Amino acid sequence: MKTLTTPRPPAVAATRPVTSSDRRRSPRTAAVWILVGPYTVFLVLFGLAPAGYALWTSFVDNGSFSGGRDWAAVFHDYRLGDAAAHVSTYLLLWLPILLLTVLSLAFTLHARPGRTTSALQLVYYLPGAVTGSAAALLWLFMVSPDSSPFAPLLKLMDVKSATDALSGGSVIAVLTVMGVAVHAGGWIVVLYGALNALPKDVLEAAQVDGASAWRTMWHVKLPMVRTYVAFVLISSFASGSQVFVEPTVLSTGAPGQISPTWSVNQLAYTYATQDGDFGKAAALSLAMLAVGVLAAWIVITRTRMYATDSSDSR
Amino acid sequence: MTALSRGARALFLLGAAVFFGLPLLWLLLAPTRTADDLTTGSPLGFGSLGNVGDAWSHLTSYNDGEITLWIGNSIVYAAASVALALLLCVPAGYALAKHDFAGRRALLTLSIVTMILPPAALVLPLYLEMSALDLTGTVWSVILPLSFYPFGVYLAFLHFQANLPDSLLDAGRVDGASELRLFWSVAVPLARPAIALIAFFGFVRCWTDFFLPFVMLSDDRTFTLQLGLMSLLQSTGAVNNSSGFADLDIHQPEAALAGLVACAPLLIGFVLAQRFLRTGLLAGAEKG
Numbered sequence: 001m002k003t004l005t006t007p008r009p010p011a012v013a014a015t016r017p018v019t020s021s022d023r024r025r026s027p028r029t030a031a032v033w034i035l036v037g038p039y040t041v042f043l044v045l046f047g048l049a050p051a052g053y054a055l056w057t058s059f060v061d062n063g064s065f066s067g068g069r070d071w072a073a074v075f076h077d078y079r080l081g082d083a084a085a086h087v088s089t090y091l092l093l094w095l096p097i098l099l100l101t102v103l104s105l106a107f108t109l110h111a112r113p114g115r116t117t118s119a120l121q122l123v124y125y126l127p128g129a130v131t132g133s134a135a136a137l138l139w140l141f142m143v144s145p146d147s148s149p150f151a152p153l154l155k156l157m158d159v160k161s162a163t164d165a166l167s168g169g170s171v172i173a174v175l176t177v178m179g180v181a182v183h184a185g186g187w188i189v190v191l192y193g194a195l196n197a198l199p200k201d202v203l204e205a206a207q208v209d210g211a212s213a214w215r216t217m218w219h220v221k222l223p224m225v226r227t228y229v230a231f232v233l234i235s236s237f238a239s240g241s242q243v244f245v246e247p248t249v250l251s252t253g254a255p256g257q258i259s260p261t262w263s264v265n266q267l268a269y270t271y272a273t274q275d276g277d278f279g280k281a282a283a284l285s286l287a288m289l290a291v292g293v294l295a296a297w298i299v300i301t302r303t304r305m306y307a308t309d310s311s312d313s314r
Numbered sequence: 315m316t317a318l319s320r321g322a323r324a325l326f327l328l329g330a331a332v333f334f335g336l337p338l339l340w341l342l343l344a345p346t347r348t349a350d351d352l353t354t355g356s357p358l359g360f361g362s363l364g365n366v367g368d369a370w371s372h373l374t375s376y377n378d379g380e381i382t383l384w385i386g387n388s389i390v391y392a393a394a395s396v397a398l399a400l401l402l403c404v405p406a407g408y409a410l411a412k413h414d415f416a417g418r419r420a421l422l423t424l425s426i427v428t429m430i431l432p433p434a435a436l437v438l439p440l441y442l443e444m445s446a447l448d449l450t451g452t453v454w455s456v457i458l459p460l461s462f463y464p465f466g467v468y469l470a471f472l473h474f475q476a477n478l479p480d481s482l483l484d485a486g487r488v489d490g491a492s493e494l495r496l497f498w499s500v501a502v503p504l505a506r507p508a509i510a511l512i513a514f515f516g517f518v519r520c521w522t523d524f525f526l527p528f529v530m531l532s533d534d535r536t537f538t539l540q541l542g543l544m545s546l547l548q549s550t551g552a553v554n555n556s557s558g559f560a561d562l563d564i565h566q567p568e569a570a571l572a573g574l575v576a577c578a579p580l581l582i583g584f585v586l587a588q589r590f591l592r593t594g595l596l597a598g599a600e601k602g
Contacts, residue, residue, distance in 0.1 A: 031493035032413045036421065039406035039467060043421070046462035047428030050439035057439075105330055108323055116327075118588050122581070123331045126338040129580040131522045132540050133547040134573020137566060138341050141352070149336045149357040181334060186515065190469070193511050197477045213319075227472050235465070238430035252548075268434040278438050285435030292430040306422055307475075 058283040070279035083264045091240045093176045101184045106191035125185030136249045166257040175246045194228040230303040238292035344570035345369045369571045384542035392520040398461035399516045407470020429464040455530040466512040473508035510590035543572045
């Protein structure tokens with residue numbers, strides 16, 4: 001809390017280029033804190049405090065400092081290597097396909113907005129709305145060649161039964177397809193909304209200048225929604241490296257096919273729920289967080305996502 | 315646009331629609347069929363509406379129609395959390411995008427850190443916090459943590475940063491409007507599409523959240539729909555035949571119907587939120 005309210009050191013302020021926003025800083029501090037204050041309280045209570053407690057329990061057992069014992073135990077767990085390998089493969093497959101799907105569909109929809117656009121967005125969103133047990137049921141049937149509407153596709157891939165689809169190397173393909181189907185729709189809506197809110201005169205200017213639809217997309221629209229794409233990337237990397245729902249959903253329906261510790265996050269849940277060992281669960285969760293924060297930091301610095309001045313964010 | 319590229323565009327969008335739409339079409343048809351027909355019949359066959367009625371009466375026969383209670387609970391929890399989340403995150407996103415103040419970067423960074431924090435790390439400390447405040451088992455133990463919504467703050471932040479011109483605010487300042495008035499009378503009306511989007515995603519999160527209510531709530535009369543359905547379906551083995559007891563007539567068609575009931579509000583919410591997204595309220599705002 002203290003770091004949030006201490007004023008910026010003058011040395012730092014002096015080295016920054018003077019922007020229009022610097023001029024109006026001090027007299028407006030009160031108004032600003034009325035706007036961000038309530039959220040800040042919630043951030044501390046329901047974000048930082050629990051996260052800090054998790055960090056504490058990963059180092060302290062039964063009131064005494066345990067050193068890195070929980071951390072060491074986690075990193076020596078024979079299941080972690082497998083889980084990390086699964087998740088890395090999943091990320092390598094899923095993240096590029098998801099990003100490509102989201103970008104191409106959002107831009108294609110925006111190139112010629114019309115009545116059908118809204119209907120299509122709803123259709124793209126549909127698989128994301130099905131959660132829990134219903135999702136388990138749905139996806140088990142989707143990968144069963146006997147009953148799936150995708151049967152021709154499954155036969156083409158030489159999948160003869162649901163067990164076939166959920167064993168060996170093909171499980172990662174099934175999870176990727178499922179992950180794209182579940183997550184793409186929401187991001188298409190976010191990106192389409194961002195494209196729709198862009199100032200129309202800029203896009204018209206590009207059109208008047210004779211830019212093709214492709215050039216407009218690549219050189220005008222994409223740079224203007226750059227921060228949104230960065231946001232999709234950060235969130236998706238984090239959610240992909242913490243993949244939990246998809247393997248859990250498939251394994252509840254077909255026990256024994258997919259290990260309950262298939263992903264890193266599932267391993268963390270196993271520590272917390274099966275073993276009742278919250279120290280280890282917290283340590284592993286924080287390790288996942290560190291990976292996500294590193295990725296976020298790279299994306300944020302690359303895209304200058306935090307710029308306030310609207311002219312330099314374009 | 316040439317005829318060829320128009321055709322390619324339509325084909326691409328349609329292909330995607332088939333990929334995303336088929337699973338839901340299957341789920342929509344599943345309650346009309348019998349469990350046997352689901353595994354042996356044609357993939358997209360239609361059974362009868364009578365089967366849907368049967369499936370629904372099987373679902374409601376569980377604990378004297380407890381399912382309706384869960385629906386009510388879910389609506390109350392979600393409505394309260396979303397309302398509170400909007401009150402917190404729209405002003406915060408605006409201030410972060412349009413003002414430079416001490417602690418701004420720290421707030422943005424900590425928000426993204428908590429946003430990508432694995433729920434496994436947060437839920438147990440949240441439980442301890444709530445039990446220290448003597449709130450576990452109450453509606454507040456679900457509503458308060460859910461109304462902390464850093465994702466919503468980021469959506470608001472990104473929206474105001476990209477789409478609210480500083481010149482518009484400066485014009486208001488010249489007219490003598492206070493900072494809070496600028497937010498309320500200039501920023502909020504122009505951000506209606508973004509606010510609708512945040513409300514929609516916030517609603518989705520509250521409606522589908524499982525782990526938090528699972529940990530906080532113990533009395534099944536306070537359960538959310540997701541929580542109730544999961545325990546109902548798992549105790550009857552509708553999804554996984556190897557477990558559960560068979561005295562209740564809950565099988566695959568019932569599970570499919572339960573899934574449709576659980577996702578229907580999301581689809582309605584989607585249609586409602588979408589009306590705002592189409593309008594493009596900000597178009598030409600600066601010129602006018």
